[in-house]
Amino acid sequence: MWNQARANPLADIIKAENLTKDYGDLVAVKGINFTVKEAEVFGFLGPNGAGKTTTMHMIQCVSPKTSGKLEVAGLDVSKEPREIKRIIGVAPQETNLDPDFTVIENLLVYARYFGISPKGAQERAEKLLEFFQLGGKRDTAIDKLSGGMKKRLLLARSMLNDPKILILDEPTVGLDPQARHLIWDLIGKMKKQGITIILTTHYMEEAAVLCDKIVIMNNGEILAEGSPRELVARFVAKSVIEVKNSALALDCLKDSKDRIQTEIAGENLHIFTNEPKETLELLVNACGVQSTTVRDSSLEDVFLKLTGRMLRE
Amino acid sequence: MRLRELFALPTLSRRTIEVWRRNAKVFMKTYRVNFIPPVVEPILYLAALGFGLGLFVKEIEGVSYAKFIAPALIGITIMNASFFECTYASFVRMYFQRTFDAIMATPLNVDEVIAGEMLWGATRSVISTSIMLAVITVFGLATYPFALLAIPFAFVGGLMFAAFGMCFTAITPRIDSLNYPTSLFVTPMFLVSGTFFPLSALPSGVQTFANLFVPLVPVVKIARAITLGRLELDLLLSLVWILAVAGVFFIIAVNIMKKRLIV
Numbered sequence: 001m002w003n004q005a006r007a008n009p010l011a012d013i014i015k016a017e018n019l020t021k022d023y024g025d026l027v028a029v030k031g032i033n034f035t036v037k038e039a040e041v042f043g044f045l046g047p048n049g050a051g052k053t054t055t056m057h058m059i060q061c062v063s064p065k066t067s068g069k070l071e072v073a074g075l076d077v078s079k080e081p082r083e084i085k086r087i088i089g090v091a092p093q094e095t096n097l098d099p100d101f102t103v104i105e106n107l108l109v110y111a112r113y114f115g116i117s118p119k120g121a122q123e124r125a126e127k128l129l130e131f132f133q134l135g136g137k138r139d140t141a142i143d144k145l146s147g148g149m150k151k152r153l154l155l156a157r158s159m160l161n162d163p164k165i166l167i168l169d170e171p172t173v174g175l176d177p178q179a180r181h182l183i184w185d186l187i188g189k190m191k192k193q194g195i196t197i198i199l200t201t202h203y204m205e206e207a208a209v210l211c212d213k214i215v216i217m218n219n220g221e222i223l224a225e226g227s228p229r230e231l232v233a234r235f236v237a238k239s240v241i242e243v244k245n246s247a248l249a250l251d252c253l254k255d256s257k258d259r260i261q262t263e264i265a266g267e268n269l270h271i272f273t274n275e276p277k278e279t280l281e282l283l284v285n286a287c288g289v290q291s292t293t294v295r296d297s298s299l300e301d302v303f304l305k306l307t308g309r310m311l312r313e
Numbered sequence: 314m315r316l317r318e319l320f321a322l323p324t325l326s327r328r329t330i331e332v333w334r335r336n337a338k339v340f341m342k343t344y345r346v347n348f349i350p351p352v353v354e355p356i357l358y359l360a361a362l363g364f365g366l367g368l369f370v371k372e373i374e375g376v377s378y379a380k381f382i383a384p385a386l387i388g389i390t391i392m393n394a395s396f397f398e399c400t401y402a403s404f405v406r407m408y409f410q411r412t413f414d415a416i417m418a419t420p421l422n423v424d425e426v427i428a429g430e431m432l433w434g435a436t437r438s439v440i441s442t443s444i445m446l447a448v449i450t451v452f453g454l455a456t457y458p459f460a461l462l463a464i465p466f467a468f469v470g471g472l473m474f475a476a477f478g479m480c481f482t483a484i485t486p487r488i489d490s491l492n493y494p495t496s497l498f499v500t501p502m503f504l505v506s507g508t509f510f511p512l513s514a515l516p517s518g519v520q521t522f523a524n525l526f527v528p529l530v531p532v533v534k535i536a537r538a539i540t541l542g543r544l545e546l547d548l549l550l551s552l553v554w555i556l557a558v559a560g561v562f563f564i565i566a567v568n569i570m571k572k573r574l575i576v
Contacts, residue, residue, distance in 0.1 A: 023576065062417050063576060082420045090418040096411035100339040109338065112331045113419035161419075 013038045013165060013196050014059060019068035021054050028054040030220040031068060036198060036213075041191055043207045044200040045299075046217035047307050052200040053093065055217075056167050059198065060090050073164060086114065089158030093169040093200075095150050097157070099142045103134060106142065107157055114161040121160070128156040132186060148179030155186060166190065168199040172206060184209055204300040214299075218307045228299050235302045237261065239276035242293040243283060245269040252287030263305070272297060314572055323424035323567040332416060332429025333436065340437075351394075351444035355386050359452055362509065373511055376541065383454040384540035385508035387442055387463055388470070388533035394441040395434035395471035396499060399478030400491045403430050407482070413574060427570045431475040431563060438471025439464060449540070456542035463539050470532040473555055476562035477528070483569040502529040507537075531555050 014036040021029040029051040036042045044052040057063035058070055061081035070077045072084045098106050104125055111121030129135050132152040137145065145153065151171060158166055171187065172180040187210055191197055201207050207214055208228040215225045224231055243249050245268055253260055253271065260279060261272040273279040276294050283289040340347055363379030370378040406412040413426050443464055449455050481494045505515065506529035512520050523530050531551035538548050 060418060062414075081422070085418065085420045088418075092411075092414070092418070094411065096415040098335075098412055098415065099410055100342070105338075109335055110415070110419070112334065113328070113416055113421055115328070115420070 011038045012036070013073055014042075014198070015069070015071045016055075017069040019055070019058065019070050020066045021051075021058060021063070022066050028220055029058070032217075032220075032222045034215055034222065034225065036196060038196055039191075039194045040212045041187075041197045041199065041210050043211035043214040044198070044217060045202075045204070045207055045214055045303060046200075047202075049219075050217040050307075051220040052217055053169055056169050056198070056200060059165075060088050060167055061085055086161065087164040089161060089163030089166045091151070091154040091158040091166070091168045091171060093173065095154060097142045097150060097153060102139050102141055103145070103153060104129065104138045106153065107160060110157050111160050116160065124160060124162075125156075128159055131159075131189075132156040133182070146179070148175050148182065151175060151179070151183060152186070155183070155190075159190070164196060166195050166197045168197060170200055170202065172201070172203065180206075204298060204303055208299050216303060216306050223306045224302070231302050232297055232299060235305055236297045237272040237274045238297060239273055240295055240297045240301060241271040241273065241276060241280055241283065242268050242295070243271065243289050244291065246289070249283065249287050249289050252283070252289075265304075270301070272301070314569070318572070319568050320561075320564055321568055323428055323564065324422060325425055325428055328421050329425040329429045329432070331421065332426050333433045335412075335416075336430070336433040337436070340440075347440075348444060351390060351441040352448060354390070355383070355445050355448045358386055359383065359449075359454075363452075363454075379452070380454050380541065381511075381537075382509055383449045383452070384537035385506075385533050386449070387445055387467075387540065388506070388529060388536040389503055389508060390441045390445050391438045391467045391470040391532055391536070392474045392499065392502070392529055394437040395431075395475040396478040398437045399431060399434040399475040400482050400485075400494065401488065403434075403479060404482050404485065404488050404491065406430075407574075408488070417574070423571050423574050424567050427479060427567045428563075431472060431479055431566065434475030434478065435468045435471035438467045438474070442467035442471075455540050459542040459544060460540050463536060466535060466539060469552070469555055469559065470535075472563065473528060473532075473559035476559055476566045479566035480562060480569060483566060483573050502527055506530045507533050528555075528558060 012035050014034075016032060016034050018031045018033060019029060020027070020031050032051075032055070044055060046052050054063065058065050058077060059072060061072075061077050061084050064078060073087060075084050077084060098109065101109060107125035107128065108118075108121050111125065116124070129138060132155055134149060134152055134156065137149060142150070142153075155168070155171070158168075168187070172183050175183065184206065187197065187199075199210065211228060213225070213227055214231060216223045216231070224235065226234065245264055245266075249269055250262065253262065263270045263272070271279060271283075280292060280294060283292060359379055359382070363377075363382055367378030372378075373381045413423070416426050417423055446455060446460060446463055450460070477498075481491060485491050506512075506523065506527055508529070512523055512530070515523065531554050534551050535548055535555075538544055
């Protein structure tokens with residue numbers, strides 16, 4: 001039903017060079033560079049206002065770039081928006097399903113915008129409803145769907161035109177864990193069909209599970225780029241020891257021979273170390289720290305290190 | 314916004330019709346409700362004004378009061394159907410339902426979305442006018458075959474008011490602000506465009522102003538001529554006025570909407 005995996009999975013499908021977007025005085029995206037390869041799951045991570053959604057909007061040709069270069073499937077976004085939109089599927093952050101229609105009508109009407117024949121649309125819509133486990137909701141009104149179902153219907157709608165590229169803006173935001181895992185599962189299946197998937201997310205676990213490659217954005221800039229594993233290895237030590245934030249512990253660590261990085265996180269002190277055993281012994285024996293937690297460092301640690309703990313609103 | 318942007322020609326393809334079809338499909342889902350106003354309103358107006366108040370009114374322009382206001386009701390319905398479709402209803406689709414965003418993520422562009430909305434607005438005028446014409450006919454107030462021209466004419470007049478409505482929608486910050494054009498633009502026109510009393514009752518300065526600038530005036534004039542079967546050559550001038558204004562505001566509406574939606 002979908003295109004088979006492409007012949008050359010390493011070809012570049014999206015290329016941005018010095019891509020910039022400003023809204024008057026506010027520069028939302030500041031000359032970023034990135035390349036997405038075909039059949040890859042590419043994640044944009046960043047706090048609110050980092051420029052992720054703006055970047056998505058430029059790729060899907062609904063928001064014009066201010067300057068720089070942006071090519072999608074070899075086409076220039078400012079010259080051939082229609083051609084690009086034809087091969088892209090979009091599931092936006094906030095639902096824009098049509099509340100005047102039922103589930104199936106949403107798909108059938110949307111298919112017309114792509115010029116899909118009524119017969120083709122019917123077949124495809126029924127298959128997509130099965131695939132996204134919405135078969136039982138075929139004739140339900142949109143406002144009767146749960147949050148997870150709406151997200152799945154958005155995904156189904158984004159697949160109507162058999163897209164080469166899928167743009168998923170916060171695909172699981174606001175969902176319960178069951179609904180989230182189901183969506184991860186479905187995204188994994190779409191990936192297997194050879195579709196290039198670009199997603200934005202706040203959830204590090206989501207990025208780590210789904211993405212082949214990640215860029216971390218902050219204030220319109222790309223701070224880091226790589227696979228989730230690479231990023232963890234590059235930016236933080238192997239392990240984190242969490243203890244109660246105390247002057248005692250901080251003071252005591254100064255004497256440690258290891259180069260140990262620390263970070264204050266609310267009431268806790270995070271101690272990054274490649275020698276968790278020795279550091280832990282030091283903390284317990286020499287510093288008299290009592291309650292501790294030791295864990296592997298994660299993408300979230302990288303994210304907070306790079307973007308800071310300041311609250312974005 | 315520069316003048317050149319304001320009057321830039323829209324880029325339209327035949328996909329524009331898909332926006333129209335979407336709205337038509339929604340309309341047909343709730344057609345019973347949608348048919349109530351054009352059926353009930355003329356009956357109420359004709360009963361209260363035409364046959365009630367009309368008892369106390371002499372003939373106007375050689376016809377009974379009921380016959381005088383029946384075509385005005387058509388003119389008013391042409392205005393209301395498309396104006397309200399392209400203000401409140403379009404605003405809901407644009408702002409609350411994000412329907413425009415959803416469509417713009419497909420090969421359609423913003424010009425086509427807005428144009429499709431206005432074509433649909435004009436179509437609402439055609440639908441309402443047809444129903445109203447049937448009601449007026451039942452009361453024996455229409456002259457055939459000329460009265461049938463009201464149906465295609467409703468599209469032209471409807472397009473003009475759709476364009477006005479869309480311009481207001483493009484600049485309104487909140488849905489409540491649409492009450493301004495409703496109270497300050499639509500309601501006064503409804504009352505003094507030669508609708509319930511002839512323009513000649515107005516002071517001559519106001520008459521001239523109304524003839525030159527008030528959009529409902531030529532619409533009522535043509536509707537009346539058609540319904541009473543009194544076609545005259547100078548109606549062409551009114552028709553050209555409507556076509557020109559509709560065309561200009563159609564283009565402006567697309568461009569200021571584009572300014573609002575494409576950031």
